[in-house]
Amino acid sequence: MSPTVAIIGAGFGGLCMAIRLERAGIRSYTIFEKGPGVGGTWRDNTYPGAGCDIPSHLYSFSFERYSSWSRRYPGQPEILGYLEMCANKYGLRPRIRLNTEVTAATFDESLSRWRVRTPSGEELFDVVVSAVGQLNRPRLPDIPGMSAFAGASFHSARWDHSQDLTGRRVAVIGSGSSAAQLIPRVAEVAERVDVFQRTPNWVIPKPDAVFGETARKVFRRLPFLQRGYREWTYRYAETALYPALAGRWSAGLLRKRALDHLRGQVRDPELRARLTPGYPVGCRRIVIDSDFYPALTRPNVDLVTEPIVRITPAGVETTAGLHGADVIVYATGFQTTGFLAPIEVTGRGGRRLSEEWKEGAEAYLGIAVPYFPNLFLLYGPNTNLGHNSIVFMLECQAGYIMGCLPYLARRGPMEVRPEAMEAWRRSLERAMDTMVWGAGCTSWYKNASGRVTNNWPAPTTVYRRITRAPRPTAFRFAGRPVRDSGGGLSVTS
Ligand code: FAD
Numbered sequence: 001m002s003p004t005v006a007i008i009g010a011g012f013g014g015l016c017m018a019i020r021l022e023r024a025g026i027r028s029y030t031i032f033e034k035g036p037g038v039g040g041t042w043r044d045n046t047y048p049g050a051g052c053d054i055p056s057h058l059y060s061f062s063f064e065r066y067s068s069w070s071r072r073y074p075g076q077p078e079i080l081g082y083l084e085m086c087a088n089k090y091g092l093r094p095r096i097r098l099n100t101e102v103t104a105a106t107f108d109e110s111l112s113r114w115r116v117r118t119p120s121g122e123e124l125f126d127v128v129v130s131a132v133g134q135l136n137r138p139r140l141p142d143i144p145g146m147s148a149f150a151g152a153s154f155h156s157a158r159w160d161h162s163q164d165l166t167g168r169r170v171a172v173i174g175s176g177s178s179a180a181q182l183i184p185r186v187a188e189v190a191e192r193v194d195v196f197q198r199t200p201n202w203v204i205p206k207p208d209a210v211f212g213e214t215a216r217k218v219f220r221r222l223p224f225l226q227r228g229y230r231e232w233t234y235r236y237a238e239t240a241l242y243p244a245l246a247g248r249w250s251a252g253l254l255r256k257r258a259l260d261h262l263r264g265q266v267r268d269p270e271l272r273a274r275l276t277p278g279y280p281v282g283c284r285r286i287v288i289d290s291d292f293y294p295a296l297t298r299p300n301v302d303l304v305t306e307p308i309v310r311i312t313p314a315g316v317e318t319t320a321g322l323h324g325a326d327v328i329v330y331a332t333g334f335q336t337t338g339f340l341a342p343i344e345v346t347g348r349g350g351r352r353l354s355e356e357w358k359e360g361a362e363a364y365l366g367i368a369v370p371y372f373p374n375l376f377l378l379y380g381p382n383t384n385l386g387h388n389s390i391v392f393m394l395e396c397q398a399g400y401i402m403g404c405l406p407y408l409a410r411r412g413p414m415e416v417r418p419e420a421m422e423a424w425r426r427s428l429e430r431a432m433d434t435m436v437w438g439a440g441c442t443s444w445y446k447n448a449s450g451r452v453t454n455n456w457p458a459p460t461t462v463y464r465r466i467t468r469a470p471r472p473t474a475f476r477f478a479g480r481p482v483r484d485s486g487g488g489l490s491v492t493s
Contacts, residue, residue, distance in 0.1 A: 008130050009040060017398045031134070105128050108124075134339070138335075172193060194325065271296065309332070365397075381454070404470050
């Protein structure tokens with residue numbers, strides 16, 4: 001009998017997991033989605049200019065290659081359309097429960113099953129797969145007076161489309177990836193845009209290109225070309241970008257590329273100085289955009305670098321004075337280090353995940369947590385990337401979880417051993433030592449105590465290798481103990 005699986009979230013991760021289950025003939029799953037549609041990130045981020053910064057031929061499922069991308073880096077509507085198409089094509093819709101937030105998940109030891117709670121009640125499942133993403137809860141800054149602002153204000157991931165920005169004074173707080181995408185579009189229509197920057201980011205050009213009808217036809221008719229293009233994009237990210245983040249041969253080249261980009265696009269040396277980061281390239285998320293700097297040089301756009309003191313009813317006050325505004329856009333990122341929060345997750349022995357993770361979230365392979373049997377995470381701790389496609393990581397994780405299902409079916413609930421977790425922690429720390437994220441910068445990759453809880457510190461080829469199949473000796477099984485056959489145990493999914 002197939003296990004019953006609760007999947008939390010219907011973004012790239014949740015859909016990937018469901019498709020893998022469908023393809024294995026397992027239909028005993030439910031996707032709980034708190035939002036009104038599928039798509040996760042790509043349903044929520046509808047700000048003008050929203051798009052990916054990994055080419056979509058790579059930022060899409062390997063098993064569902066799509067030849068119709070209209071450009072190299074398509075916008076949000078097209079990526080959302082792709083995910084909706086996947087949900088339809090693989091017949092996932094009947095098992096997706098929209099507008100249904102999971103508020104708690106508790107492992108019932110007497111039943112060896114999870115009690116999954118939503119506002120409409122509690123249901124039992126054998127397995128819980130979290131696919132809640134790392135960037136799904138907007139983070140608003142804590143600036144005095146925010147609620148007193150007389151105009152409209154909203155977060156970039158909750159864009160208020162009822163606000164026409166034409167001819168208005170817009171304050172954008174933040175200058176990261178979302179800000180860089182939306183500022184050029186807003187500046188085209190607004191009377192004035194004030195961009196409030198706390199820390200400059202490294203910016204490299206986005207080599208976007210339109211795929212015309214001919215290119216699309218070629219990709220459609222000659223699928224090997226599309227496969228080759230995808231593979232080339234992947235290899236480039238691994239061989240040229242990853243070493244820069246590991247402080248190796250391409251770090252200097254990447255820095256030079258970013259500095260050349262800045263010099264080429266911003267002529268004013270004073271503005272250039274304020275846009276030049278004082279930390280190594282890659283320490284914070286690199287902004288990939290060719291329109292951001294030109295937008296900052298428009299006569300109706302100002303880069304404000306004085307610290308914000310408060311928000312007043314009339315606008316944003318910095319140490320240098322008041323910047324009047326009609327609309328404030330908070331492009332201030334996401335609550336990235338809470339992972340499954342605010343879901344109350346309780347495992348064996350009444351252990352609460354929030355307590356286990358109070359020093360920082362961690363999971364074996366980013367997927368499994370000791371004392372939480374049959375709980376698997378997609379895009380969990382230390383699986384975010386600064387250089388390649390998250391979809392690649394999600395596919396590795398979904399494949400690994402599929403590999404776990406036969407074990408738990410035969411041997412009972414499986415839970416990663418604390419010793420395996422400890423060994424994992426040590427190897428992760430060793431790998432992390434070489435990465436640029438530890439350098440003196442703040443970033444969403446780190447928790448409050450400065451530990452990098454979000455990023456994966458090795459090539460993704462390594463991640464693919466170690467997640468290819470579960471190692472049963474790393475797990476404790478609640479049923480008959482597994483016999484270690486030196487890794488030769490043959491289990492098929
Ligand atoms: P999400 O897409 O965040 O989906 C999580 C889903 O879980 C959401 O639908 C949410 O509503 C739901 N959910 C959360 N909590 C609950 C709950 N308690 N109950 C029920 N449902 C719940 N990555 C790249 O690799 N390349 C890029 O170019 C790129 N660009 C990005 C641009 C933006 C603006 C943002 C915000 C992120 C970008 N990312 C990019 C990262 C992106 O988040 C991931 O690539 C990917 O979309 C993650 O998918 P996911 O399914 O894991 O999470």
